[in-house]
Amino acid sequence: MATEQHSRIPRTAGLIATIPVAIAALYVIMYVLFPPLFERFWGATCGTVDTWLVCSSFVQHGFTAGVLIGVTAPVVGAYLVNRQMALIGEALAHMAFGGVAIGLFVGAAVPSADYPLLFALVAATIAALCMQYIAIKTDGYADIPIAIMLTGGFALGIAVISYGVTFHSTVESYLFGDILFVPFENVQLMVGLTLVVIGTITLTHKQLLFITFDREAARLARIDVRFYDTLLIVLTALVVVAAMQILGAILVAGMLVIPVAAAMQITDSFNRGLILSVAFGQIAVFVGILLSAWWNIATGAMIILVAIALYFASLLARMLS
Numbered sequence: 029m030a031t032e033q034h035s036r037i038p039r040t041a042g043l044i045a046t047i048p049v050a051i052a053a054l055y056v057i058m059y060v061l062f063p064p065l066f067e068r069f070w071g072a073t074c075g076t077v078d079t080w081l082v083c084s085s086f087v088q089h090g091f092t093a094g095v096l097i098g099v100t101a102p103v104v105g106a107y108l109v110n111r112q113m114a115l116i117g118e119a120l121a122h123m124a125f126g127g128v129a130i131g132l133f134v135g136a137a138v139p140s141a142d143y144p145l146l147f148a149l150v151a152a153t154i155a156a157l158c159m160q161y162i163a164i165k166t167d168g169y170a171d172i173p174i175a176i177m178l179t180g181g182f183a184l185g186i187a188v189i190s191y192g193v194t195f196h197s198t199v200e201s202y203l204f205g206d207i208l209f210v211p212f213e214n215v216q217l218m219v220g221l222t223l224v225v226i227g228t229i230t231l232t233h234k235q236l237l238f239i240t241f242d243r244e245a246a247r248l249a250r251i252d253v254r255f256y257d258t259l260l261i262v263l264t265a266l267v268v269v270a271a272m273q274i275l276g277a278i279l280v281a282g283m284l285v286i287p288v289a290a291a292m293q294i295t296d297s298f299n300r301g302l303i304l305s306v307a308f309g310q311i312a313v314f315v316g317i318l319l320s321a322w323w324n325i326a327t328g329a330m331i332i333l334v335a336i337a338l339y340f341a342s343l344l345a346r347m348l349s
Contacts, residue, residue, distance in 0.1 A: 058220045066092065066215075081321055089215050090207030090274065090327065094317055096222045097271045097283060098309035102291075103229055104267050105284035106302045107260055109292070110240050116159065116261060118281035119174045120152045120268045122181030125277035127151025128202045129188035144202070145214060145269060152265035155181065160258045185277075205276030205328025207317065214273060221270045225263050236260060237298065275328040283309060286335040293342040308338050 066088075074083040081087055108114055131147025155177055162173040189199055201209040229236070235256050238246040246253055264284070271280045291304035316331030323330075 054220055054223060057223065058216045062216060062219050063212075066212075081318075085212075086207065086210070087317075087321075089210040089212060091314075091317060092215050093210050093218050093270075093274050094207075094313035094331070095310065096218050097267075097274055098287075098313040099306055100222050100225045100267045101271055101280075101283040102287040102305035102309040103302065104225060104260070104263050105288045106291075106298070106305055107236050107240050108264065109285055109288040110298065114281070114285045115174050115178075117264055117268060117284040119159070119177035119181070120155055120261075120265050121272070121277045121280040122178050122185075123155035124148040124152040124181070124265070124269050124272060125202060126181040126184030126188070128272070128277075129185040129199060132198055133188050133191070144198075145217060145272070148202075148272060149266070149269045151181070152269050153262055156261040156265040157258065160254075160261050163257070164254060201276075202272050203276050203278060204326060205272070205274050205279060207274060207320070207327040210273050218270045221266050225266055228259065228263060232256065232259065241298075275331060279328045279332045282332040282335060283312070286332065286339050287312060290335070290339040290342040293339070293346045308335065308342075312338060 070082070070088045105114075105117070108116060125148070127148035127150060128144045130151070131142075131144030134147065135142025135144060159173055159177060185199070185203075198209075200206075235246070235251055236259075238249070238251060239253050239256050243253055267284065268280050271283060275283060287305040287308035288301070290308050291301040294304060295301050312331050312335035316334040317327055319325065319334065320327040320330040
């Protein structure tokens with residue numbers, strides 16, 4: 029026992045020591061490396077395809093944000109769907125919407141604190157931890173706490189909106205999604221969130237896979253099931269906040285679930301399904317943005333409709349095979 033405790037101390041200390049290094053690396057990528065890479069890529073693309081759909085800065089921001097969402101949402105959603113936790117994404121999206129409303133209200137009063145996505149991130153993370161606590165106490169993710177979060181987050185947002193009437197149009201962009209509303213600073217934030225999510229999933233994939241399909245065996249293998257449950261739901265909160273400006277709080281859960289559901293119709297392998305779900309996510313984002321520009325339809329809605337079309341196509345392919 030003593031030997032095991034001593035072996036854990038250096039391992040934990042080493043993990044803690046890497047956190048400042050990881051934060052520094054994340055900062056360098058987001059604020060030093062990413063901006064020139066972004067300019068170089070889109071500059072070359074605009075030079076090759078000289079059209080407003082490629083050369084407009086707001087579309088460039090939207091496409092970049094959409095690509096990131098098309099990766100992170102299906103990756104996290106693959107674990108949620110296979111654990112029958114799909115509605116948790118919807119609940120966290122509604123809580124994030126409440127956080128956005130608070131952030132906009134505070135920002136209107138204190139301009140230096142005008143960071144609505146940060147408030148959304150805090151609200152969604154707190155909601156994720158509360159849901160995990162309730163799940164531990166009630167032995168499962170029951171419908172009641174999810175319903176409370178779904179209605180509570182929306183009610184909070186509506187209450188704040190009804191009090192502060194000066195930012196309705198801004199709130200609507202977070203509620204329904206708006207590709208024109210993604211500033212470059214938020215694209216940088218999404219790059220950071222994407223790196224955190226993908227890096228964490230890469231490091232913990234085996235443990236998350238274990239607890240997804242055989243929780244009892246994971247406990248016998250001395251895997252900290254509660255810790256990885258909490259980690260997964262916090263990652264879901266990060267993805268939800270990252271996707272809000274493109275898809276909106278109402279539709280964001282669709283990107284967590286629908287590409288994964290489509291992939292599950294084609295393959296029974298989790299790893300192949302993970303890759304397919306990301307591919308479907310990218311198709312939904314690219315085709316959805318293009319169709320929304322051509323038909324003048326809301327971008328978030330079009331992305332989800334394309335994802336649903338992919339789901340029915342994969343379902344038909346399975347029926348015909």
